[in-house]
Amino acid sequence: MSAAAPAAEAARRVPSPRAQHVAIVIAGFGQNVILTTVTTFILVYLIQYARISTAGIAVVTTVITIAKVLDAVSDPVMGSLIDLTRTRIGKLRPYILIAAAPVAVLSGLLFSVPDAAEPAQLVYFAVVYLVWGVAYTVCDVPLWGLIGSAFAEPMVRNRVISNVRVFGSISLGLATLGMPWLAQALSFGPRTTASGWSLAVFSTSIVGMALYALAGVVGRERPTSTERRLRFTELFRALFRNTPLLMVLLGSVLGFGRYIVQAGGAVFVVLAYGDEGLFTLVGAAIIVGLVVASFATPFLQRATSSRTLVIASSLVGAVLYVIMWFVGFESIPLLLLFVFLTGLTLGVFGVVQATMIADAVDDVERRTGVRNDGISFATLTFSAKIMNALSVLVFGLFVVIAGYQSGVHVTPAMRSTVYAAITLVPAVSCLLSAVPFVFYRLGGSARRS
Numbered sequence: 001m002s003a004a005a006p007a008a009e010a011a012r013r014v015p016s017p018r019a020q021h022v023a024i025v026i027a028g029f030g031q032n033v034i035l036t037t038v039t040t041f042i043l044v045y046l047i048q049y050a051r052i053s054t055a056g057i058a059v060v061t062t063v064i065t066i067a068k069v070l071d072a073v074s075d076p077v078m079g080s081l082i083d084l085t086r087t088r089i090g091k092l093r094p095y096i097l098i099a100a101a102p103v104a105v106l107s108g109l110l111f112s113v114p115d116a117a118e119p120a121q122l123v124y125f126a127v128v129y130l131v132w133g134v135a136y137t138v139c140d141v142p143l144w145g146l147i148g149s150a151f152a153e154p155m156v157r158n159r160v161i162s163n164v165r166v167f168g169s170i171s172l173g174l175a176t177l178g179m180p181w182l183a184q185a186l187s188f189g190p191r192t193t194a195s196g197w198s199l200a201v202f203s204t205s206i207v208g209m210a211l212y213a214l215a216g217v218v219g220r221e222r223p224t225s226t227e228r229r230l231r232f233t234e235l236f237r238a239l240f241r242n243t244p245l246l247m248v249l250l251g252s253v254l255g256f257g258r259y260i261v262q263a264g265g266a267v268f269v270v271l272a273y274g275d276e277g278l279f280t281l282v283g284a285a286i287i288v289g290l291v292v293a294s295f296a297t298p299f300l301q302r303a304t305s306s307r308t309l310v311i312a313s314s315l316v317g318a319v320l321y322v323i324m325w326f327v328g329f330e331s332i333p334l335l336l337l338f339v340f341l342t343g344l345t346l347g348v349f350g351v352v353q354a355t356m357i358a359d360a361v362d363d364v365e366r367r368t369g370v371r372n373d374g375i376s377f378a379t380l381t382f383s384a385k386i387m388n389a390l391s392v393l394v395f396g397l398f399v400v401i402a403g404y405q406s407g408v409h410v411t412p413a414m415r416s417t418v419y420a421a422i423t424l425v426p427a428v429s430c431l432l433s434a435v436p437f438v439f440y441r442l443g444g445s446a447r448r449s
Contacts (some may be wrong), residue, residue: 004020015218020150023218025163026349027096027143028213031166034107034135035136038177039259040283042395043111046125050113054400055123056411059397063126068389071133075382078141082374092142092149096216097319099139104209106132108202109325113194131281137381139212144377148358149221150342155298161354162298168213169290169347176283181205193273241367244440245360245376252353252383255314256390257321257429258346261286261339261422263388268422271404272329272415285336290350297351306359307440310352314434321427331351342426354380356440363442 015023046052046060078095085091109128113121147164151157177199180192186203187196261282269279300309324338361376396422402414 002317014220017151017156020219021160021163023214024143024147024150024160026166028164029167029171029206030214031143032171033175033208034205036105036172037179037204038107038110038132039263040176040266041179041197043264043392045111045194045197045268045269046113048270049192049197050121052121056118057396058400059122060125061393061400063122063129063388064396065393067126067130067312068385068392069134070130071137072382072385072389074134074137074376075141075378076386078137079145079375079378082142082145082378090149090221091217092146092221093216094139095142096146096219097213099135099142100209100213100216102135102211103132103139104202104205106135107205108198111194112198113195125159133385136362139209140381141374143212143215144380145352145374145427146215146219147222147354147410148361149378150219152222154355154359154362155214155340157358158298158301158351158355161358162294162351164310165297165351165354166291166294169287169294172290173284173287175204176287177280180280194363214307233245239322242360242364242376244363244442245357247381247436247440248353248356248360249379249383251310251314251433251440253386253390254436255429255433256387257394257426258317258342258349258424258433259387259391260395261342263391264399264418267395267399267404268418269432270417271402271410274410278332281332281336282339282415284345285339286346289340289345292353293344293347297348300348301352301355306352307437309348310356310437311434313345314430314437317342317349317425318430318434320345321423321430325420325423325427329415345430353383359442373374388446394425398425 026212027251028306036041043057043060046058051062054216066178082095085094087094106128110125110132113125116124147157147160151160182204183200185196186199187193265282265286266279269275269282297309318340320342324335324342327334327338357376357380364376395418398418404410404414404418
């Protein structure tokens with residue numbers, strides 16, 4: 001056997017780029033089913049099935065906000081740990097493999113609030129939610145870092161990110177449309193019950209995280225320009241010298257209003273129309289918009305810069321939300337049309353945001369010699385969690401101001417107050433979001449921005 005034979009055999013054992021692409025997309029699909037279930041239905045579950053009062057919901061939204069902020073702060077720490085990790089299978093894959101089971105179990109426990117006095121229910125929820133947030137951080141940061149590491153060619157990487165977003169949107173659709181029906185089926189009766197939700201989330205989470213683990217099994221990391229163990233000071237110095245990355249982070253956080261429809265849409269539909277099932281139509285409108293935009297964005301990126309796309313999506317989104325407010329929600333077809341259109345802007349933003357971060361990581365490696373996938377892509381998950389936390393907090397405040405809770409008589413003033421939360425707040429948020437992206441530059445110029 002020649003000396004080259006072992007190397008050739010090892011090369012054959014490495015999954016092809018296509019296989020890695022497919023595995024990562026499937027992993028993102030499975031992970032997003034769980035995230036969608038938690039973010040979309042947790043307030044509905046707590047209000048409608050755990051019977052948490054208005055005062056209790058104020059506590060819940062505060063807990064979620066604090067947990068998300070703490071969780072977001074832990075993202076850079078997680079990213080740093082990843083960048084400091086050296087194992088035989090890489091620095092990202094071990095965390096993907098470790099995190100799958102805890103996230104599956106904790107997600108089910110979130111929807112298993114015990115039938116007890118409300119203070120005990122709130123303590124249970126707070127503890128489980130805090131631990132779930134930590135576990136989800138361990139699974140989320142390395143997946144996005146693996147995308148940046150596994151695919152060096154920007155156009156290939158953009159396609160992978162686009163497909164992750166596309167199938168993430170499809171999983172969002174399946175979860176949004178399917179979870180209420182699954183919960184009803186597993187209630188084994190004419191009415192959906194809290195135990196039905198618990199069984200539905202447990203079963204979905206197990207399947208979802210099994211799919212997620214494929215990224216750790218099949219994915220591979222590329223060698224970096226520095227294989228020595230880095231120091232915390234080097235990682236954070238490179239991070240804070242990465243001005244383009246910081247602009248993406250700031251612009252993303254300011255755009256938190258984009259997530260409010262997702263966070264509070266199910267509650268609004270119950271409040272406005274008295275029919276939880278109608279949220280399937282709203283969810284479908286968002287999802288179709290996300291899928292169409294996610295497919296189209298890589299082609300748009302060939303025609304114009306990512307910076308132009310993200311600014312345009314923010315400004316167009318702001319205009320659409322304002323029109324949506326004036327049109328009102330009396331006409332469901334018109335409401336669905338505007339939800340679809342805002343879903344388009346959200347889909348463009350989601351793809352471009354991730355590609356801008358990946359480009360910024362490559363840029364800072366060229367300038368400093370330090371490749372910090374973990375801590376840099378932690379800003380993606382950091383911003384997503386802060387955006388989600390702020391959207392839940394703001395929507396929850398509007399619900400409290402409106403005085404809405406399960407069983408209360410719904411007035412027109414209640415509907416208008418909560419409708420403002422999902423229209424006017426996102427409009428202002430999108431306008432603010434556009435500003436930092438104006439200053440996004442790579443390598444000190446706008447050449448590749």
